[in-house]
Amino acid sequence: MFFIEKTSEFDKWLRKLKDLRAKAKILFRIQKIESEGYFGDYKPVGKVIKEFRINFSKAYRVYFKEKNG
8 A cells, every 4th residue: 555645736736637537547546556556567767766657649649757665
């Protein structure tokens, strides 16, 4: 089980996102990560930062990092 800490930048971006189906898919993926630890389609894009991909419409990318403790 994971705890997702969202940044204010992410919240602002998500509120402004007009594609409601894409927004639902992004929130669903975050929920899957929190409840099941299932990241799905993701990859590292540096030493610390990773991205998970939502292959819908514009193929959205959500960037994250894992934090211990």
